[in-house]
Amino acid sequence: MRRWLAILASIAIFDSSAFAHTMPGQAQGFITGFLHPLSGLDHILAMVAVGIWGSQLGRPAIWVLPVAFPLVMSFGGVLGVRGVPIPGVEIGVAASALVLGIMIALAARPPLWVAALIVGAFAIFHGHAHGTELPKAASPLTYALGFVLATGLLHVCGILFGLINFRPAGAKALRMSGGLIAIVGIVLLVNLAHS
Amino acid sequence: MKMNLTLSIVCAIGPVFLIFPSSALAHPMKGVGDFYAGMLHPMTSVECVLPIIALSLLAGQQNRRTAIAILLSFPIASALAALLALVLPVSPFVAVINTSAMAVLGILVALNRSLPLEISVILSAVLGLTVGWANGGELSSDTSAYRFIPGLAVVGLLLISYGIGLVRSLDMPWAKTAVRVTGSWIAAIGILVLSLNK
Numbered sequence: 492m493r494r495w496l497a498i499l500a501s502i503a504i505f506d507s508s509a510f511a512h513t514m515p516g517q518a519q520g521f522i523t524g525f526l527h528p529l530s531g532l533d534h535i536l537a538m539v540a541v542g543i544w545g546s547q548l549g550r551p552a553i554w555v556l557p558v559a560f561p562l563v564m565s566f567g568g569v570l571g572v573r574g575v576p577i578p579g580v581e582i583g584v585a586a587s588a589l590v591l592g593i594m595i596a597l598a599a600r601p602p603l604w605v606a607a608l609i610v611g612a613f614a615i616f617h618g619h620a621h622g623t624e625l626p627k628a629a630s631p632l633t634y635a636l637g638f639v640l641a642t643g644l645l646h647v648c649g650i651l652f653g654l655i656n657f658r659p660a661g662a663k664a665l666r667m668s669g670g671l672i673a674i675v676g677i678v679l680l681v682n683l684a685h686s
Numbered sequence: 687m688k689m690n691l692t693l694s695i696v697c698a699i700g701p702v703f704l705i706f707p708s709s710a711l712a713h714p715m716k717g718v719g720d721f722y723a724g725m726l727h728p729m730t731s732v733e734c735v736l737p738i739i740a741l742s743l744l745a746g747q748q749n750r751r752t753a754i755a756i757l758l759s760f761p762i763a764s765a766l767a768a769l770l771a772l773v774l775p776v777s778p779f780v781a782v783i784n785t786s787a788m789a790v791l792g793i794l795v796a797l798n799r800s801l802p803l804e805i806s807v808i809l810s811a812v813l814g815l816t817v818g819w820a821n822g823g824e825l826s827s828d829t830s831a832y833r834f835i836p837g838l839a840v841v842g843l844l845l846i847s848y849g850i851g852l853v854r855s856l857d858m859p860w861a862k863t864a865v866r867v868t869g870s871w872i873a874a875i876g877i878l879v880l881s882l883n884k
Contacts, residue, residue: 554860554863557867559870560870562793562874562877564874565873565878569878622881625882631879631882633732635878635879636732636736639871639875639878643871
């Protein structure tokens with residue numbers, strides 16, 4: 492009963508705030524931020540791949556990676572905001588799809604710290620790419636809210652998709668999806684090399 | 687048990703307050719409008735809502751005594767600071783502290799650790815003071831402070847109690863992880879926005 496009351500209360504809270512102010516600047520910032528991770532195939536594939544790999548690895552990686560990723564990504568974002576250059580950010584973002592795709596395809600199970608290090612390194616590249624856009628946003632706060640939310644939801648998509656791993660056919664399908672992600676990663680890298 | 691009863695009452699009364707503000711704004715009633723304005727004001731600022739959500743989730747992760755201390759200290763501090771704002775202009779540091787609170791409280795939620803009572807009360811009171819000061823400082827001359835400020839305190843009480851009720855009612859391990867992930871998201875937003883300050 493209390494759970495339902497809490498859910499009802501949450502809905503009521505957001506309903507009220509939606510009617511209270513229209514907030515064009517804030518809304519624009521949120522939409523721009525939310526769409527930023529969704530505007531590039533490299534970002535989408537890498538974020539979904541983080542979730543899928545977390546599911547494949549099981550506990551504790553399935554919760555360590557989604558909790559740690561936004562924090563490490565924010566560190567990369569700070570570097571982007573501050574204008575600290577990271578060489579080859581775009582290559583790093585495209586390479587993240589390739590490497591994570593290979594990890595899923597191989598169903599690789601490295602120690603947790605190695606997995607966290609791989610994902611963390613790519614989180615810095617992704618955070619830097621988003622962070623450079625932050626100072627230009629109509630509302631930096633809602634831009635950050637939007638892109639963190641979109642990134643997190645992509646992880647959730649990956650984790651939910653990764654839940655098929657517990658069935659033998661599902662585990663195979665998951666590895667195949669990793670192969671596809673890796674192939675797209677190669678295409679993205681080749682495109683970058685030609686541009 | 688006593689805590690559960692208190693939460694049940696607050697959870698039952700809360701939605702009634704929160705469902706009607708829109709209609710209250712549509713038909714302004716003298717006096718009543720200012721109370722609801724106090725309730726709505728912090729809710730329309732992302733800078734205030736996110737650290738309050740983080741504090742409410744943190745309170746839910748703590749033991750009963752600490753949770754009650756946070757539940758009480760936050761609205762009291764926010765009401766006192768809103769009163770203070772009537773005589774003292776709002777400092778620009780308030781926004782920086784609120785953003786820092788997002789980072790600190792978000793990281794604490796992500797870590798999911800028990801905090802000493804004193805630390806919890808200090809964190810809750812500091813956030814209450816800055817939220818109260820920021821909101822109280824925006825009171826217009828035609829708004830009744832004596833109705834606006836109770837509204838501000840009540841919404842703080844409700845939000846913290848919802849957080850406690852929600853986190854304590856979660857049984858599934860994935861749901862507890864979702865709370866930690868929410869903390870991590872709030873911390874990431876706070877760290878990023880903080881980095882914009884020169």
